[in-house]
Amino acid sequence: MESGVQPMWKAEFQQLSKLMLGTAQLGISGYGIANRTVNVEADALLDRCVELGINCFDTALEYGDAELKLGRYFEGKPAPFLVSKVKADLELDRAGLEKQLTERVETILERLRVKTLPALMIHDPILLQIYGSAVTEIVTKLRRDQLIGRAGVSFGANSDVQFAYCGHLLREDIYEVIQLPLHLWDRRAVECGALSRFRADGKWVVARSVFLQGLFFRQADDLPEPLRSMARGALGKLAEIAEEEGISIAELAMRYVRDTEGVNGIVVGAETPEQLDDNVRLISGKPLSERTRNKIESEFRGLPEMLITPGLWNK
Numbered sequence: 001m002e003s004g005v006q007p008m009w010k011a012e013f014q015q016l017s018k019l020m021l022g023t024a025q026l027g028i029s030g031y032g033i034a035n036r037t038v039n040v041e042a043d044a045l046l047d048r049c050v051e052l053g054i055n056c057f058d059t060a061l062e063y064g065d066a067e068l069k070l071g072r073y074f075e076g077k078p079a080p081f082l083v084s085k086v087k088a089d090l091e092l093d094r095a096g097l098e099k100q101l102t103e104r105v106e107t108i109l110e111r112l113r114v115k116t117l118p119a120l121m122i123h124d125p126i127l128l129q130i131y132g133s134a135v136t137e138i139v140t141k142l143r144r145d146q147l148i149g150r151a152g153v154s155f156g157a158n159s160d161v162q163f164a165y166c167g168h169l170l171r172e173d174i175y176e177v178i179q180l181p182l183h184l185w186d187r188r189a190v191e192c193g194a195l196s197r198f199r200a201d202g203k204w205v206v207a208r209s210v211f212l213q214g215l216f217f218r219q220a221d222d223l224p225e226p227l228r229s230m231a232r233g234a235l236g237k238l239a240e241i242a243e244e245e246g247i248s249i250a251e252l253a254m255r256y257v258r259d260t261e262g263v264n265g266i267v268v269g270a271e272t273p274e275q276l277d278d279n280v281r282l283i284s285g286k287p288l289s290e291r292t293r294n295k296i297e298s299e300f301r302g303l304p305e306m307l308i309t310p311g312l313w314n315k
Contacts, residue, residue, distance in 0.1 A: 013204050013264065016081055019283050020056040020206055021049055021276075022269040027064025040271050042069040048273035052280050056081035058179070058206070058267045060123060061108060071113035083177065083206075084108045085123035085154050090130050097131055098138045105147050119177045120148040125155060128166040140174050152177025152203075157309040160192035167194065171201055179267065182207040182257050184216070185234060185300045186308040195262035206265040210257045213310045216249050230307040237299050245292045247285070254282040256296060 026042050046069075049057075057080055059066045067084065074080060086104045088097055109117060120139065122128065127135050139151040151174050155162050159180045170178070178198050180189045186209070189195050198205050211217065220232035242252045257266060266283060270276045288296075306312045 016056045016265065017052075017054045018258070018265055019054055019279060020058050020083070020265050020267040021045075021054055022208065022267045023057055023059040023066040023070060024063045025269045025271050026059075026069050027066030043073060044273055045270060045276065046070075046073045048276045052276060054276070054280075056083065056265070058083045058208075059112075060085040061104060061111075062087070062123070067108060067111035071111055075113045079114065079118075081118045082112055082114065083119040083121060083152075083179075084112065084117055085121045087123045088127055090126065094131075094134050097134060098141070101138050102142065102147070105142055109147065116146050117148045119150040119152060121152045121154045121177060121179060123154050125153055125162040125166045128153070128169050129162075132169065136169060136172050136174060143174065150176045152179070154178075155180040155189070155194075157181055157186075157305075157311055158188070159194060160188040163189070163192050163194040163197075167197060170198075170203070176202075176204060178203045178205045179208055180205065181209040182260065182263065183209050183212050183308075184238065184253050184256055184296055185212065185303050187297065187301075190260065190262075195260070199262040204264050205262055206267050207257050207260070207263045208267045209310070210253055210266055210268060211250065212308070215310075216253055227307070227313060230304050234300065234303060234307065241292060241295055241299070245288060250278070250282055251285055252288070252292075252296075254279070255285050255288050256293065258283055259287050259293075 025040050026045070049055075057070060059070060059082065061067065061084070070082065086101060086108065088100050088104070092100060105117065105120060108120075109115065120142065122135060122139075139148065142148045143151060153166070153170060153175060155178070169175075180194070182189050195205065215231065216235070216238060218231075218235070220228050220235050223231055238249055238252070242249045245252060247255075254266070257263060268279050270279060
């Protein structure tokens with residue numbers, strides 16, 4: 001789809017809140033490097049979402065019992081926009097892949113207590129690399145059978161590499177929803193051209209890892225090695241830039257991603273209603289100065305991959 005054409009998501013998705021609740025914390029205790037809450041009170045958190053007008057939620061089969069909690073809470077209530085993700089084994093034939101994906105979608109529907117999942121995301125683009133157009137055919141059938149409403153892909157940390165091998169497949173109209181990591185220290189999705197391509201094709205793009213799973217709020221001395229050594233200088237520079245702009249690190253991180261061209265929404269987790277309040281406030285702030293945006297992009301270019309990729313922190 002060329003720039004200027006009405007995006008596919010525009011009519012329906014403009015009704016969605018800019019902030020999407022990530023629900024990993026609902027099902028996985030201590031999710032994220034900065035989280036300390038053992039048991040998140042799901043009902044209290046979801047009550048506050050409703051009060052704040054947050055009407056879209058990101059979940060996955062891998063998020064413990066998060067889908068079950070969402071299903072119980074929203075049963076009999078106005079349906080929100082639920083996005084769940086699915087993985088598949090990598091050594092299946094075409095029939096086996098369709099069977100496994102279909103069964104897992106049916107499990108998601110049962111857990112969420114819905115007949116049609118508003119949006120299904122392939123949890124790792126490697127499926128597209130391995131199976132190619134077969135994945136597209138299967139999700140198209142899932143939509144035709146009304147098991148899903150929309151389809152999309154959730155990119156991993158190396159979004160630039162994944163875009164290089166599957167970006168051409170995502171030009172198919174069936175893929176309307178894209179999720180990818182984007183934060184102050186990681187602009188790979190921008191620099192490889194993925195965001196501009198998705199914008200031109202009318203995709204609805206949701207950014208995640210805005211706070212780098214809470215690393216931005218940690219003191220370097222509290223981190224294990226080798227993360228401590230790699231993070232010390234970057235964390236110090238982050239605090240310096242925020243102070244110069246006269247805002248908090250959280251405001252700096254949220255506003256930078258929110259105003260990146262091509263981003264339509266931001267998925268952020270929370271453990272308490274108070275954190276939700278803070279996130280709504282953060283996403284509503286005024287834009288950063290152009291000087292600060294330029295400084296961010298200059299100062300944090302070329303950081304070590306281990307520092308910007310949470311999946312590597314325990315290795």
